Amino acid sequence: MKHVTIRALARELNLSVSTISKALRDSYEISAETKQRVLALAATLNYTPNPYASSLRGKKSRTIGVVVPEVADSFFSLAINGIESVMKAMGYHVLICLTHEQFDNEKLILKEFQSGRVDGVLLSVSRETLSGEHIRDLAAQDVPVVFFDRVLDEVQAARIVTNDFESGYAATAHLVENGCREIVYLGISESLSISNRRMEGYRQALADHRLPFRTGNVVACTNDAAENYKTVKKMLQRKAPRPDGIVASVEKLTTTVYQACNDLRLRIPSDVKVVCFSNLEIATILHPSLTTITQPAFEMGRAAASLLLKAIKGNNVMSAEMVIPSVLIPRGSSTR
């Protein structure tokens, strides 16, 4: 079956193309009667406007790009739900692009977005991203960019973040208050904003509780689960001083930590206490249940989407910054 165009409707009703278009867009120029006829025919012929024609003419796509490292991660998938809930209500489409934590992919995607494919971009940078040239290039083409969660300080753009510093602090303080003296911080990137801020919070908490900070207690993890497992295991086998607390800065390290403890016959929480940044619903049924810093993923998604819409409407939001706090939920893995 051929796709029905505005021209077909025009022919059928003996009206001009412009009249049809105006009628469909409910223009005041068109009489109520004509509008009815047009709408009726459009419905029976199952007319659907070609979005590419509109976008080409109107210079807007009613589509936004969402650039995230990964979708198989509860934080990002929940954030996407939040984004989608806002965008759907406003009639926007969401184009999700994955960087797989690789800078090159991120660069390619943003470059592509310079074409006018999207009206705006929500971005959570990859763990490899150090420079912001590609982001500035995009913004220079008048495509508004809003960071969410993982920002690049170097770039001036709107941002929706959570209180990473305070959360890192809270996680660490919580472990100290529960008797830990040798706390290890598991990072995911040397450059990533969130990882660094959480670590700063960790350091500050140690200092405030008069505990020494040891470089060796900050363990750099990678994107490779098997490698992380080895790293964590080695760390846990260290003697004098033996680690008695772990702050894991990203969700995917949960399995690694529990697995390693299990394999080394270390008991949680008696031998080692654990707090993890995680949004996994399943945290409650781990054994022991996992103490988490739970991020407001859905809300962050909503907030970022709303802010981006403002930017698309022409408001300057470049210096907007919103911090939505995470919450520490104490469970079995950290209490004595």
Added chain:
Amino acid sequence: MKHVTIRALARELNLSVSTISKALRDSYEISAETKQRVLALAATLNYTPNPYASSLRGKKSRTIGVVVPEVADSFFSLAINGIESVMKAMGYHVLICLTHEQFDNEKLILKEFQSGRVDGVLLSVSRETLSGEHIRDLAAQDVPVVFFDRVLDEVQAARIVTNDFESGYAATAHLVENGCREIVYLGISESLSISNRRMEGYRQALADHRLPFRTGNVVACTNDAAENYKTVKKMLQRKAPRPDGIVASVEKLTTTVYQACNDLRLRIPSDVKVVCFSNLEIATILHPSLTTITQPAFEMGRAAASLLLKAIKGNNVMSAEMVIPSVLIPRGSSTR
């Protein structure tokens, strides 16, 4: 900064628009020297072709639609990874649309896709979907549709599925072999293909092991976690005969089941054994570790994407069907 078009390049080089376009597309009509000049200028001016103009002219969008119930689910997020890996390699974009398990949303999305926005659609139907009119309407507009995982038998279209019947059978047989006599099946929808096939497998396994099938042992869950918790709890409190095995047909029921058992002080696996259809990496660190039917989510995504590409190229794949088997991974929750 203004967006640089083909026309701008033409003016700059004193060439016609058509020459530029041909040069960029490496046409044989254009001399090597001219091509070089065009490419060079395009690079320095940072030219990016307007995708909407191309799509409008060429009647293809190099975009596919992926319609899934939910993204915060490890099966779908892994499947999306698989889809994306294929599509990225072929230069296609992926537009992800969520139905949130609601038929009305699914209908709206597919209706929108009739506009030519996408070159093809990968679809996993919602739990509410009973009729396939909306899918046939889309196919009638020459938009190829490939089902993955959740199919609608009523509609003739290509499909990538897993061996749901055999998996339901395997899960049940596994429980029987480990001593269960009163096995409950937790479904998610009365109409959903996967849920029904898995249940048929469950019934067959009971029959083959000379165990009675009781209607009361098929429990219909919903999309509401709190409600499911109540349902499961009630079921577990039943006396004479007390359930001693559970087959949970979808991942999200894992938390519900463990939680309910925990709250009722029922021990897994001694009081009740559990098998769950799940792709959660975290299954290994649950306590006890969870026996799963693990679906080949990534592979199914890849296969579906490849098949859709074939269909887009014009091959008739309407009757193609591929079954990629799931695997039963026995762990602590089901062994004696």
Added chain:
DNA sequence: TTTATTTACGAAACCGTTTTCGTCTTTTCC
């Protein structure tokens, strides 16, 4: 009644690429 205004519609340009036909040189071949 004449003029001004409103109402309802149409013609045509435009958005940026692609592609089909020319057309003008230059080369090749007999």
Added chain:
DNA sequence: GGAAAAGACGAAAACGGTTTCGTAAATAAA
């Protein structure tokens, strides 16, 4: 040396909407 062929490019028509600017008729104001 003349005809045929190849090479290199340009003009213009699409693709399907949107929007600006006319304009004819109907109504209101003077």
